[in-house]
Amino acid sequence: MSARVWISDREPRLLELLGELIPEAECVSPSELVDHLAAGHVPDALVIDGTQLLELAARHRGAVLGLPRVLICTGLSLSSLPTSLISGPTVAVLAKPFCVEDLEVAVEWLRGTRADAVPALALP
DSSP: OOOEEEEEEEEEHHHHHHHOOOOEEEEOOOHHHHHHHHOOOSSSSSEEEEEHHHHSSSHHHHHHHHSEEEEEESSSSSGOOOHHHHOOOTTEEEEEOOOOOOOHHHHHHHTOOOOGGHHHHHHH
């Protein structure tokens, strides 16, 4: 059985690109993500925008950070993200703008096929 992956981002072009790289993923709008989390439904892995993650209520942020794999794609400076959100072995950060090669490595990590990618993605 394959992992259940959700993608939640407000940028249509990023959703399209991620949808091509992870065709099995389900794209969920920010409001759908909140609804799913509130109902106790969670994926095995999530791609989420950094701003969107910060805007989630604390209980929903906690649910997201408790997932087996979370890839935060963000245009925010990493110093503006709380360390508690971006640290840990289940979270990787991909700073926007990024190249397709970095995104491909991130997708491999998200799928669990490349554990060594995390340090390269979690920028200082």
